Amino acid sequence: MKNIFVIAKNTFRAAIRDRILHGILVFALLFILFTIFLGSISLGEDLMVIRSIGLAGMYLFGMIITIFLASSLISLEIERRTLYLILSKPVSATELILGKFVGLFAAIALITICMSAVYLGVVWYKGGGFDAASLASIVLQLFETGLFIAIITLFSTFATPFAAAMYGILVLYIGHSLSILLQYVQYRGAALNTAAHIVYYIVPNLEKFNVRNIVVHDMPVSVGMIALAGLYAALYAIVLLYLAKHVLGKKDL
Amino acid sequence: MIEIRNIRKSYGGYPVVDDLSLTVKSGHVFGFLGPNGAGKTTTIKMLVGLVRADGGTIKIDGREPHEQACREQVGFMPEDPYFYDRLTGMEFLMFCGQLFKKSYRKPEREYGEILKLVGIHDARDQMIATYSKGMKQRLGFAQAIVNDPAHVFLDEPLDGLDPIGRREIKDIIKKLHADGKTVFFNSHVLADVEEICHEIGIIHKGRLVYAGDVKQFCNGRTLEEKFVMAIGQERNSSMLTL
Numbered sequence: 339m340k341n342i343f344v345i346a347k348n349t350f351r352a353a354i355r356d357r358i359l360h361g362i363l364v365f366a367l368l369f370i371l372f373t374i375f376l377g378s379i380s381l382g383e384d385l386m387v388i389r390s391i392g393l394a395g396m397y398l399f400g401m402i403i404t405i406f407l408a409s410s411l412i413s414l415e416i417e418r419r420t421l422y423l424i425l426s427k428p429v430s431a432t433e434l435i436l437g438k439f440v441g442l443f444a445a446i447a448l449i450t451i452c453m454s455a456v457y458l459g460v461v462w463y464k465g466g467g468f469d470a471a472s473l474a475s476i477v478l479q480l481f482e483t484g485l486f487i488a489i490i491t492l493f494s495t496f497a498t499p500f501a502a503a504m505y506g507i508l509v510l511y512i513g514h515s516l517s518i519l520l521q522y523v524q525y526r527g528a529a530l531n532t533a534a535h536i537v538y539y540i541v542p543n544l545e546k547f548n549v550r551n552i553v554v555h556d557m558p559v560s561v562g563m564i565a566l567a568g569l570y571a572a573l574y575a576i577v578l579l580y581l582a583k584h585v586l587g588k589k590d591l
Numbered sequence: 592m593i594e595i596r597n598i599r600k601s602y603g604g605y606p607v608v609d610d611l612s613l614t615v616k617s618g619h620v621f622g623f624l625g626p627n628g629a630g631k632t633t634t635i636k637m638l639v640g641l642v643r644a645d646g647g648t649i650k651i652d653g654r655e656p657h658e659q660a661c662r663e664q665v666g667f668m669p670e671d672p673y674f675y676d677r678l679t680g681m682e683f684l685m686f687c688g689q690l691f692k693k694s695y696r697k698p699e700r701e702y703g704e705i706l707k708l709v710g711i712h713d714a715r716d717q718m719i720a721t722y723s724k725g726m727k728q729r730l731g732f733a734q735a736i737v738n739d740p741a742h743v744f745l746d747e748p749l750d751g752l753d754p755i756g757r758r759e760i761k762d763i764i765k766k767l768h769a770d771g772k773t774v775f776f777n778s779h780v781l782a783d784v785e786e787i788c789h790e791i792g793i794i795h796k797g798r799l800v801y802a803g804d805v806k807q808f809c810n811g812r813t814l815e816e817k818f819v820m821a822i823g824q825e826r827n828s829s830m831l832t833l
Contacts, residue, residue, distance in 0.1 A: 340689075340695060341690055344686065344689045344690055345690075347686075348675070348678070348682075348686045351677075351678065351682070352675050352677045352678060355677040356677065418673040419669055419671075419672070419673055420673050420674060420675060422636075422641055422667070422669040422672075423667075423669065423672065423674075423687065423731075423734060424690070425640070425641060426639040426640065426641055426662065426665070426667040426669075427662055427667075427687065427690045427691065427738075428659040428660075428662040428663050428690065428691060428692070429690055430659070590641075590642045590643065591636065591641045591642065
């Protein structure tokens, strides 16, 4: 257990010192502040515009940062042989994978908290008070981020950083389009229907974590829904990280 | 003691290490030599558990390299090591030390002593990205001895160092030997090997050509002369076989 913590601390430290990350974060914060202007030209729908674009912006930048950091999590370490320095020590593949996951998740969670603080500040400034519903959306975004990190970590154990990023983006797109996919193939033959259902049950349904439209239209988000989404993300992530550990364990470095 | 029995390893059907057997007594400094592509690095990676042998056995003090208890007593420095550029030298060394049970609670002062020993104490709070190749080589050596291991495996430890740096690292290897540690290292710098090793092993195309005492092997000539002769003879005999 201590090795997981040691690796997580090291991964967190290295991630938050990345200058490209700082640049993306500054840009994200400026974008959120820019929603004040966009709200002011919306003819009385300031809060709706700020919430809609602000939440979407946080999600977009959050995913960009996740892809950027997670795609090279393992593969770059294999390429640069820094993994030799770790796995030659009494560290198991499980501890390495979990430590990397926890450290990276903590770094991205910190960035999400920074963006959220500015976003909630903007909403409060424009008279929206404390936006608890948006907080629910942000929590679900964090669950999705955790699941997405696990997805890219698995890809990172056998693909180059670029390929892992591309596969991750593909899964992100498909994961948000599963319902549309099923509707599309409904009347297009049994074979296509079966294939679509296989994809539906294998690829994680990332729409479970998307409540931005609900929040923007002032509809409630139930605690039960958040809890179920969290459980879904946790179970999926455990399976993916187990597979990642298995792939890494079998590798000759 | 390091016991290697009939280990073999192939990549894509091509044998890289072929029926290698070797014994290195505890407390000895052992130089592992061979031309480029002979299988030296693959052998060392099998010894530290980064690669699993296709056959044969490796035991370090009676334990297999992938066992955690074995790794607690082993230090490894890879060839041309890379590090986490966004950490300082001290942070990286502490990270490495904390992965071992016995050095988990080591105070920062002791890590400082190790950095002094390898000559980069003054740069301990600088980012590794600013380090020169020689400084990185020294940091690589430092992380290999951070857990005070009984057995130290070094892949080209003198690579990239200036003459002063080479002298300092050789002195550290001699000190490790004086402290009863086993040092197993690959090197192309045969003059240094001749100076500090008790025994050598020579490998060519995955097979052991010689293992034993350095002076006995040299027999009045320099190690470089004898090494070139030995490899030349191996190449000739394999051509005759064809």
